[in-house]
Structure formats: structure tokens, C-alpha cells
Amino acid sequence: MTRLVPTGVLLLGALYCLLPVSWVLVAASKSPAELFTLGTFAPGSGLLGNLGELSAYRDGVFWRWMANTAFYAGGGALLSTAVSAVAGFALAKYRFRGRNLIFNVLIGGVLVPSVVLAVPQYLLFAKVGLADTYWAVLLPQILHPYGIYLARIYAGAAVPDSLLEAGRIDGGGEWRLLRTVGLPLMVPGMVTIFLFQFVAIWNNFLLPFIMLGDDGKFPLTVGLYTLLAAGANQPSLYNLIITGALLSIIPLIALFLTMQRYWRTDLSSGAVKG
Template sequence: MAAVTRRAAYARSRRPRGLVPTAVLLLGAVYCLLPVVWVVAAATKSKAELFSTSTFAPGTGLLSNLADLAAYRDGVFWVWVLNTLLYAGGGALLSTAVSAVSGYALAKYRFPGRTVIFNVLIGGVLVPSVVLAIPQYLLFSAAGLAGTYWSVLLPQILHPYGIYLARVYAGAAIPDSLLEAGRIDGAGHWLLLRRVALPLMTPGMVTIFLFQFTAIWNNFLLPFIMLGDDHTFPLTVGLYTLLAAGANQPSLYNLIVTGALVSIIPLVALFLTMQRYWRTDLADGAVKS
């Protein structure tokens, strides 16, 4: 009986301490989600409702806003969507492949200069991308690639943070004994990479892909500097041009808000689709432990 009383008293003493972190997390969630809720609500409002009401109540103009957005300049918005999918999807896939191979080599092979290369990569993580934008533009301009799709796609392929994540994950997920057993059976380097390393690194590769996809999807400065033709713009730069034009044409604000809503749907769908890889990895870790 005394033990039960002590446990109850301990539980009561712990309750207030748990309320503070929970309240902080709830406030953080509200802070992050409030702009998203406003965008969803604003995208449903007609031109008159957008400027006459400031509540989060939905409006009646979502379908007309979508139709106007699709018809704007013969559907240039959907060109921006396709461009963004090309930049984000292609760049994230190539970056994930390069990061996985590089991280695996740095984690599982011993060669001269390995530590130096890894330290340089760590230093690259600390360099802000905004610092590299102008030098990259000058290099691509000298090569005659400025203004093309390649000028946005190529700089995204080599990502130091992705290589760092792949190196850490490969070191933890791939046992050296498994690789040694494969070598004893006659497997070469590429066969070990395809059949052993990459399947074990799948959850880490998904993480790298999601990070890169999100970063490229939301990237503004690099395409803004590199591109001049609005038919090569991604969504970020395209919506910025709409916003700049909206200063003289307030009717475009409905298109801007609706475009912002449409632009976040692929990101949400991607995270919901690929989160099962994380759950699988966590379950495997629990079984192994």
C-alpha cells in the first residue's frame, strides 16, 4: 500500500513538469501551422472576400481561383510546376546517388586523403549557399550554361551535408563482417555496393532525398540569379514575379495565394508517401536491439 501511495505521489509530482514541454510544443505547432491554415483559407476566397475579410473562415472562390491560375498567361503556372519537379526530382535523385556512393566509400574504405576529404566536406556544410550563388553564376556564364536548366540542376548534385549523412548512416548500418563475407564469396566492389550496401542504406537515402527535394523545391536565390526566361522558372521565382506584378494589379493576389497552396501539396504528399521507410527502419532497429 505504501509503495502504491509513493508511486501515485511521484506521478502527481511529475505531471506539472510534463505540462510545460507539451505547452511549448503546442505553441510551436500553432506558430508553424498558422500560416499554412491562413494560406488554405485565403486560397478559397474570391477577390472581394480576400480583401474584405480577415478571418480563417473558408470562402467560395477556390474553383474560380484554380481556373484563373491555370489560364494565367496560357498556363505558365503549370510550366513552373513541371520545371520545379524537374529541378527538385532530378536534382534530389542525382544528389542522393552521389551522396550514397560517396558516403559508402568514405565509411567503408581506407585510402590516402580520406580524412582530408571528409574534413573538407564538413567545412562545405558550414558554407552558406548564398555565398556560392554569384561564383556559380560566373562559372556557368563562362561555360555558356547560364539561363539553361543545367545551371540550376548541376549545382544541386554535390551536396556536402548529404554525403555526411550517407557516411554516418553507412558506417552504422553496414557491418564490416557482411562486406568481408561478400568478398570471400567473390563479390566485387560494385556488386557489394548494389546488393549489400544500397539496400541497407535505403532509409538513409530516403532521408537524403527528402532533404534535397525540399531544399531544391524551396530554393529561390540560385534560379533567380541563373535564369532569365520565365518559361524556365521554378515555382518560387514564378510566384515572386506574380507578387511583383501584384503591386500594380491587386487582382493577382488571389493567384499568388492559390499558387502557394498548390505548391505545398507535392511536398506534403511526398512526406506522407515516403515516411513508411522511416517506420520500417525504426522497427528494424527495435528488433535488432
């Protein structure tokens, strides 16, 4: 009985999270006429038509938004993971003056909402002429305090000091130890940081909304928002918005299914092979 209660709570939580996704899936299959006439969870017959109309809308601007989002999320998450891994490893494995102060400042940075930083960041980028560019969205995502915090905690637990000392005795330099010992042991943690950052940047709305004025540089979040605003006067756009929302979550699902195997990797296999 004690096991059934947490299982039931988890099932209810999963149902609560999956219900909106199920509604989007069903609504995207309906034609404009069916969207407001059939039952809420009755599938329609307009999915292929909606996909065609969405692809043709403004010469395929939706796919440009999709490519922009993949660039922002993929590039930002990769750079952020690299910076977080190196910084976290250094904070965990090296003793130097000001280390605790730097770590405490990072903890404080985790507590600062991104909304507070968006406007000052825009003013700074406008001052140097980078507003309304891809860099204005990409660069602020690279330094992520929470990612560095996770990397520091994970490096401290997963990388034994004795293994590093053995590498130094064998003549290995610090960068070589980082490449051949530290980073392989930190792969599961780095995958976690990458996924967190990828999802956060993929779903980010406020920063690109403030930074960008050219809709050719918009990510999906801002692009679909502009469609939603236009849908107030053109109800036929609602089908395109729902279909676009469905397509926007498919890459996230595929990413999680593809990368979850790295969490099951033996933590020490990489360093042993190196």
C-alpha cells in the same frame, strides 16, 4: 507533469508552424472581393474561380513552373542522393590516403552559405554557355556536402564490416557489395537525404533567380515572385499568388506522407534478402 511540458511545447510549435498554412488555405478560398472584406479566418467561396484563373493566366504558365520545379527537385534530389550514397559509403568503409582530408573539406562545405556560391556559380556557367538553361539550376544541386556527410555517418552505423567481409569471402566484387549489401542497408538514410534535398531544391529561390532569365524555365519560387512583383500594380493577382502558394506545398505534403513508411523499414531486411 514532466511529460506534459514537452508535449505542450511540441503542440505550440506545431501550432506556430501550421498557422501560416491554415491562413493560406483559407485565403485561397476567397474571391478578390472577399480577400479584403471578410474576417481573416473566414472561408470564402472563390477557390474554384481562383484555380481557373491561375490555370488560365498567361496560357497556363503556372503549371509550366510547377513542372520545372518537379524536374529540378526530383532530378536534383535523385542525382544528389546517388552521389551522396556512393561517396558516403566509400568514406565510411574504405581506408585510403586523404580520406580524412576529404571529409574535413566536406564539413567545411556544409558551413559555407549557398548565397556565397551563387554568384561564382553563375559566372562559371555563363563562361561555358550554360547560364539560363535547365542545367544551370540542376547541376549545382548534385554535389551536396551535407548529404555526403549524412550518408557517411549512416553507412558507418548501418553497414557492418563483418557483412562486407563475408561478401568478399563469397567472391563478391566491390560494386556488387555496394548494390546488394550497402545500398539496401542505407535505404532509410537515402530517403532522408532525398527528402532534405527535394525540399531544399523545391524551395530554392536565389540560385534560379540568378541563373535564369527566361520565365518559361522558372521554378515556382521565382515565378510566384514575379507575380508578387506584378501584384503591386494589379491587386487582383494577389489571389493567384495565394492560390499558387497553396498548390506549391501540396506536393511536399504528399511526398512526406508517401515516403515516411521507408523510415519504419527494417534496416537489415534488404541485405538479408539480397
